[in-house]
Amino acid sequence: MTLPHAAAAPPRVIGPGAVVGVLGGGQLGRMFAVAARRLGYRVHTFTPDDDSPTGQVSDLEITASYEDLDALRTFAGGVDVVTFEFENVPIDSINIVEEFVPVRPSAVALHTAQQRAREKMFLADRGVPTAPFAAADTLDELWDAVARIGTPAVIKTAAFGYDGMGQHTVTAPAEVERIWTAIGHQEAVVEKFISLQAEISVIAARGVDGAVAEYPPFENRHQRHILDLTTTPAAIPPAAAKQATQITRTVLEELQYVGVLCVEFFLSTDGELLVNELAPRPHNSGHLTIDAAVTSQFEQQVRAVCGLPLGSPEVPRPAAMANLLGDLWVDGEPNWAAACRFHEVKLHLYGKTAPRPGRKMGHLTATGRTVQEAQDRVIAARDALLI
Ligand SMILES: Nc1ncnc2c1ncn2[C@@H]1O[C@H](COP(=O)(O)OP(=O)(O)O)[C@@H](O)[C@H]1O
Ligand SMILES: [Mg+2]
Structure with a gap:
């Protein structure tokens, strides 16, 4: 026996x-x-x-x-x-x-995602595809990195970047010195500029017990390098969606991650799926889960870090999210009443007191019978804010 x-x-x-x-x-x-x-x-x-x-x-x-x-x-x-x-x-x-x-997540997970060069090395070491990149610590190294990667490329500060801050597109080697000055002589990563078919994100949670639950891929559109609109289901080939989910699971396992993680992906015009970056926390593209998923990404984070079973990540209907940036305040307070007349649209504001251009102040979410309908709803409500 x-x-x-x-x-x-x-x-x-x-x-x-x-x-x-x-x-x-x-x-x-x-x-x-x-x-x-x-x-x-x-x-x-x-x-x-x-x-x-x-x-x-x-x-x-x-x-x-x-x-x-x-x-x-x-x-x-x-x-x-x-x-x-x-x-x-x-x-x-x-x-x-x-x-x-x-x-939770651990210091190791945070450390890995905190610095672009380190994060990209972590991914590359595990065979996860990224845009070709090279790290640079000095002006000479930046010249070399741009020469190696070729132009057009994107130079990003290795640390403290968000919403496109500290990013510069380089179209000719002659621009390197100016960009080095602009980024304040900081360590940088040079990335090949990718011709994009789509950008997607996969948000997933891993529990203390190792259980994993992932949301379907979200499709993201940016304006001025800042997320503008998220929709789901993403209009991408099923194979790309499957690969993105697989990669996200690999990252969660490799980091023995506990909590919610977002993996941002590029889908190139050649059909290649590349990891752009990791966010070791809930993500802007996941805000639609509050109104459109069975379990929101924030509840999922609570469950994961507290050792509760994870909730269902199902998003039963097509959904869309539009960001509300500080730019909406140019001519004074936006017309909240007008936006609230759209009964199928949910308004979220973050209680920030100082609107600034590019600053995320809130978002709108809607579901619909189709992605197009959900998207039309959030855009119409956002337009109404400026009436
Ligand atoms: N190598 C690249 N090729 C093409 N577009 C890029 C590249 N890097 C960044 N972008 C664009 O800029 C956006 C923000 O860049 P990202 O690296 O995600 O920085 P952040 O930390 O500011 O989110 C991306 O979502 C994408 O739209
Ligand atoms: Mg990003």
């Missing part, structure tokens, strides 16, 4: 009523906090900014710099588990918090 193997101890569930800590105070933390509170958790936010979008909907906002180790210890001492909504939290700060409570 063979005895059954002793089952591994099930992971400890951090149940509703516990306190979840969030590092960062932006809109991603805000939507996470709303989801956590709906499930009966308390939320403490650690952010350098006072009255932050996350802090406004949290039980407690600790306002201090990420370098303030005493404040970090106080924060960590008051919570049961910690996640982050901001990618540039210093790893040293994460390590301090980890002495007290689990941080």
Whole structure:
């Protein structure tokens, strides 16, 4: 007779009523906090900014710099588990918090995704296709990198980039010196400029127990390198969708990831699927899951980091999301009443007080019988904001 193997101890569930800590105070933390509170958790936010979008909907906002180790210890001492909504939290700060409570996703996952060169090496080492790239630390290396990759190319700062910040297209080697000055002589990554058929993202969660749930691919359109519109189902070949999901699963496994991860992809005009970048957190393209999926990406993040079973990632109907940027405020307050007359459209605002061009202030979501119908709805409501 063979005895059954002793089952591994099930992971400890951090149940509703516990306190979840969030590092960062932006809109991603805000939507996470709303989801956590709906499930009966308390939320403490650690952010350098006072009255932050996350802090406004949290039980407690600790306002201090990420370098303030005493404040970090106080924060960590008051919570049961910690996640982050901001990618540039210093790893040293994460390590301090980890002495007290689990941080999910882990410092290793964050470290990998925090720096473009490191992230791309991680992917390349695992055979995950990316755009051809080269890293550069000095002006000479930048010349070499551009020569190797060829033009047109995109020069991106290796750290602290978001919404196209720190990105420059280079069409001729003569522009390299000017760009090196423009990026402030920082470490950079040079990427081949890809002729795009489509951009998609796959958002997936991995639980403490290793279970994985992925949303269907979302199709993303950008304006000025900033996400403008997301739709699903994505109009891409089924083979590309399958490959994107497979790659996302590989990344989750390789990082032994716990939480929600987004993988951004390019689908080139040649039909090649390439990973653009990783976001170790919920993602702007996933905002439509709040209204259109069985489980939102934020609830999924709560479930994953607290050790609860993951929810269904199904998106039962075609859906669309349009971002609302600070540009909408050029002539004063947008016409909210006009947008709210579109009954099938959901309005989300992030409670930010200072609209600036390019700054994400909120979004609109709609479902429809077709992608086109969902998209028409969010665009009509957005247009109405300026009437
Ligand atoms: N190598 C490239 N080829 C073509 N388009 C690119 C390339 N790199 C970036 N872009 C465009 O710029 C957008 C933002 O770039 P990304 O690297 O994702 O930076 P961010 O961190 O700002 O999101 C992409 O979604 C894409 O539309
Ligand atoms: Mg991006």
